[in-house]
Amino acid sequence: MEVTNKYIVIKHHVEDAPKQSNFELKTKAFALSVESGSDDIIVKNLYISIDPYQINRMKSYSSSQGTINFAVPITPGEAIDGAVIGKVVASGNAKFQKDDLVMGVFTWAEYSLVKEGNIIKKLESSEFPLSYHLGVLGFNGLSAYAGFFELCKPLKGEKVFVSTASGAVGNLVGQYAKLLGCYVVGCAGSQKKVALLKEKLGFDDAFNYKEETDLNSTLKRYFPDGIDVYFDNVGGEMLEAAVANMKAFGRVAICGVISEYTSAGKRASPNMLDVVYKRINIRGFLAADFLNVFEDFSTKTSDYIRTGKLKVIEDLSLGVESIPSAFVGLFKGDNIGKKIISLTEE
Amino acid sequence: MEVTNKYIVIKHHVEDAPKQSNFELKTKAFALSVESGSDDIIVKNLYISIDPYQINRMKSYSSSQGTINFAVPITPGEAIDGAVIGKVVASGNAKFQKDDLVMGVFTWAEYSLVKEGNIIKKLESSEFPLSYHLGVLGFNGLSAYAGFFELCKPLKGEKVFVSTASGAVGNLVGQYAKLLGCYVVGCAGSQKKVALLKEKLGFDDAFNYKEETDLNSTLKRYFPDGIDVYFDNVGGEMLEAAVANMKAFGRVAICGVISEYTSAGKRASPNMLDVVYKRINIRGFLAADFLNVFEDFSTKTSDYIRTGKLKVIEDLSLGVESIPSAFVGLFKGDNIGKKIISLTEE
Missing domain, CATH: 3.40.50.720 (NAD(P)-binding Rossmann-like Domain)
Structure with missing residues (x-):
């Protein structure tokens, strides 16, 4: 089966405050099947995290260059990647099954073709809304x-x-x-x-x-x-x-x-x-650098949320089309709390 | 007995790069005796430390204001104080005897009238030149x-x-x-x-x-x-x-x-x-803030000096009169190593 996948690119490097015209919505035919035995995994994206640090990856020279994994420069014309939560549609990798919920570094798109290395973790629990794992619990x-x-x-x-x-x-x-x-x-x-x-x-x-x-x-x-x-x-x-x-x-x-x-x-x-x-x-x-305290952070924070001691503030927009304005809005102070793009109405 | 004591003051606050004309050499009749039982101690100064941080005490508004003891603002017209090594000439305080060598916060002068609280320590050992206690060992x-x-x-x-x-x-x-x-x-x-x-x-x-x-x-x-x-x-x-x-x-x-x-x-x-x-x-x-490591620092550094592993670089000028040019010189890079005023030819 094949779909028309929508994704977001930057047209050119962004040196100053980002504008919507810096971005472009592209479409491409995208197969929802994989060769079994390959490392390919197809993910239908559900929630996309929108973060200010991405602007530093969009510059022609980036301070973040090469420092850490998710700070690699973004190439104009290519799909932007960032923190995303999605559901596995098809997987050639035996560790991931159809309908698994996964969080990782995927593309700003409806569907992403990912490798095992792009997946940070499977999300087993559903105690909290999934999107929390991109913000307060991420x-x-x-x-x-x-x-x-x-x-x-x-x-x-x-x-x-x-x-x-x-x-x-x-x-x-x-x-x-x-x-x-x-x-x-x-x-x-x-x-x-x-x-x-x-x-x-x-x-x-x-x-x-x-x-x-x-x-x-x-x-x-x-x-x-x-x-x-x-x-x-x-x-x-x-x-x-x-x-x-x-x-x-x-x-x-x-x-x-x-x-x-x-x-x-x-x-x-x-x-x-x-x-x-x-x-x-x-x-x-x-x-x-602080993954060593993740468990501690996650346990305490979940408990604070559960008991109502910590309020979760999210700011959702709908659809891949809304990404450019959501991203630009971060620099104008439009968002209140965590900015997330929802691609689901589940 | 009374002497004419020479000392250095600033004429006014110093806001920019210091100039010799900011300073004035003053003289004053100075008694070399004290009332027994008083806390007064008369010190003949031997070595005066000249340090760049003093400029911050000479400003009309000082960042250092009130933060720590020796960072109190300097008042124009009054003798400047700083780290000095001297010899006790007379003491009303039983803890200090004539000819004791003392280091403390004394005035930029030939003689200083000090209290016990101004004295940081007695210098017992004479293994190294006294002046080292203002620099490498201070x-x-x-x-x-x-x-x-x-x-x-x-x-x-x-x-x-x-x-x-x-x-x-x-x-x-x-x-x-x-x-x-x-x-x-x-x-x-x-x-x-x-x-x-x-x-x-x-x-x-x-x-x-x-x-x-x-x-x-x-x-x-x-x-x-x-x-x-x-x-x-x-x-x-x-x-x-x-x-x-x-x-x-x-x-x-x-x-x-x-x-x-x-x-x-x-x-x-x-x-x-x-x-x-x-x-x-x-x-x-x-x-x-690191007096807790002073002993460790002092032991190791003395040993390095003794064994020739650490070289001591001092830059001496002679006499209270030389203080203004020595101080001004710090900001022009005139000194090489620790700048010290010697008031002795011992």
Whole structure:
């Protein structure tokens, strides 16, 4: 059997803020059968994860180049790959059977032809919605958990600041911090997001950075005694202001710097004199380095969700056609929580 | 008995590169006797440590303000204090006797009136020249030792880059790294310094940064496979270039950022995308936080000096009058090794 498969490509490298015109929806005849004994596996994609870091793979020169598996540059004209959950349609590999649910690095497409090496794991349990495994129970959750607990080593009562706090990772960092007993302030880009943080996610306070003219003073207002832990998703001026407001022995986890992904001119220049005198530790990390705590993260987080202590915020769009606007929207702050493309109405 | 005591003050706050005209030599009648039973101790100063960090205490607003003991702002018109070694002339405090050798935070002067709290320790041993206790066996040495070993956790064979490598701290970091079995490259500001690093101190390589036009390419040339450990004394563009050339899991110890002390416009903007993807750890520190390893540092370093494995580079000037030019010279790269003012010809 053969279908017409829809998939998304970039037309050319993307150097600045992404636009929908950078992307193209392509179609191609696609066989849903495989030769038995081959390693080929056909997956019908159900949920596609949309993540800001992908922009770094779309540049002509990528910092991520060659560093880790899923950070290989994306070639214009070829289907983009990323984290996806799908159902096996046909498999030449004896380890995978028709109807198996699998998560892995597949294409931004309706159907993907994958090899065993592209599959990260089978999803056996169905206690939670499948899509959770792309966000709160997947790499976003692990980023939040490992970046906060393993890197920042927070203590109960410490003062925590989170940027892009309504984003896929930030909202979880804030919730983990509250569960530990920290004082947590988040920033986001709209009043609606600020309300979500304070009213639904239990942040102690939150502000709309777009309404602030001097971030340094803003942070001084929210943290009169200084910040112990800054979980950075944004970089740029926010990182500078956070460093200026850190306490002695403050810890900064750099999870992402979305404000620096699309405009090289806006790099953060944190005051290194503060870094010295306040003995600040600034550390970049990737969730992939913390697979050793995955089990611990997964058990605790599942329990928090089960007992209602942790809220899951997802932002779904429907269909492969919606990928370009969903991706572009990440850089305009359109999403609230984890951005996911659903290809199913199950 | 009374003498005319000479001491050094700043006339006003110093915001930019220091000039000799910022300083003034003052004189004052000074009694060499104390009331018995008082806490007063009179010290004849023998060696005065001249350190770049003092510029931060001379600013109208200091980042170091209140953070630690010896980082209190300096008041214009009042004698500047810093690390000094001297001999007790008279003491009302029973713990200190005439002719005791003491190290502490005293004034930039011929004589200082001090309290017990200003004295860090008595110097009992005379195995090494007294001045070593202000440099290689004092806080500079501890900065090098703790910053390198404790923060950077270097491994034998790793690639180490040191800036201001002929300075008081940098030359020791490079020598410690060589003793551990690392590959070490230093940068300095003259051919004479470069020759010292390569020929006398055993650095694997060294370069004069003033002759380089693109530091990023320079570091790529010296570290084609990347840098594991960068010990930063300079900040600014060198820090940016080092971060761009770090290997995955590279460590950056920020000991000082002399290029940023005097010109706020030249702050480093390291590429945070590199920091994330290469999981770089940037950490500021103060030697004072590592007193727990002082004994270990002191024993090992004394042994290295005794056996000739570690060379001691001092740069002495004579007399209180020479302090302003010595201090100003630090920011022009005049000194080679530890800058010390000698007030004795013993």
